[in-house]
Structure formats: structure tokens, C-alpha cells
Amino acid sequence: MARVLIADDEESMRQLVARAIAMDGHETTTAEDGAEALEVLIKEDGGFDLLLTDIKMPVMDGIALALAAKRDFPKLTILLMTGFADQRERASGLDVIVHDVVTKPFAVADIRTAVADALASRG
Template sequence: MARVLITDDEEPMRLLVARAIAMDGHETVTAQDGAEALDILIREEGAFELLLTDIQMPVMDGIALALSAARDFPRLTILLMTGYADQRERASNLQAIAHDVITKPFSVADIRTAVADALASRNS
């Protein structure tokens, strides 16, 4: 199964997503903001199949994280999450590097499906 780095500044969301993804056998690592996630990516030399990140976060937002991750780890699949329409619009310019944007709130089934689709696209 895949290693997934989950980045969200809201702990309940990080835990929910981590539990949902773990149901499918994926290994999860969590970070509370983009800067922490980037540190983890660098420290682990990009040893993840998927970066699942919220867009709006303090310190480093998900778009800055996605741009840095795509530049430094081009094989990493990126899936963005947001609860804000304006953030979804900002992310529309990232189609070349981000697989998709999932809108919050979402169900456990929705996030599991989005992760499965992102990982399947990686293998095709």
C-alpha cells in the first residue's frame, strides 16, 4: 500500500483523514502545516506516494507546499483539500501538478475514493 503525507492545520481533520486512509491499508504520516510537511518530505527524501494537503494553513499554505513538493519530488502525487471556494479557484491553476481538489466537508467514503483515484492515476 501507499505512504501518504497528510497536512492540515486542524487536528480533528488530520486524524479523521488518517483513520479513513488507514482503513485501506495505507501508511499515514501527518503534519500541521506546510513547513512541517516540507521538512518531513526533505528528511524522508520524498518517500511518499501521495501528498494530501489542505490549502489554507498558517506558516506555509498548501499551494506553496504543492509547488515546492512538485519541484523537488516530481514523482509525488498531490491531492489538495479546501473548504473555501476562493481557494479552490486559486488551485485551478495547479492542474499540471495537482491531481485534484477535494471540497470540505467530505465523508470518509469521499476521501477514501479521492485517495484511491489519485493513487490509481499515479500507476497509469
């Protein structure tokens, strides 16, 4: 199964997503913001199959994280999450580096499907 790094500043969202993804047998690691997630990626030498990150976070947002992660780890698949339409628009130009943007709120089944789809796209 896959290793998934989840970055979200809301603890309840991190836990929900981690539990949902673990239901499919994936190993999850969580981070409270983009800066912490980037530290984990560097420490683990990019050893994740998927980065699942919220866009709107303090310290380093998900778009800055996605850009840095893709620069340092070009094979990493990235999935963004947001509950804000303006943030979704900001992500629309990132199609080259981001697999998809999942709109919050979502059902557990929706995030599991999005993760499965992103992992299947890895070729």
C-alpha cells in the same frame, strides 16, 4: 500499500483523514502545516506516494507546499483539500501538478475514493 503524507492545521481533520486512509491499509504521516510537511518530505527524501494537503494553513499554505514538493519530488502525487471556494479557484491553475481538489466537508467514503483515485493515476 501506499505511504501518504497528510498536512492540515486542524487536528481533528488530520486524525479523521489519517484514520479513513488507514482503513484501506495505507501508512500515514501527519503534519500541522505546509512547512512541517515539507520538512518531513525532505527528511524522508520524498518517500511518499501521495501528499494530501489542506490549502489554507498558517506558516506555509498547501499551494506553496504543492509547488515546493513538486519541484523537489516531481513523481509525488498531490491532492489538495479546501472548504473555501476562493482557495479552490487559486488551485484551478495547478492542474499540471495537482491531481485533484477535494471540497470540505467530505464524507469518509469521499476522501477514501479521492485517495484511491489519486493513487491509481500514478501509472
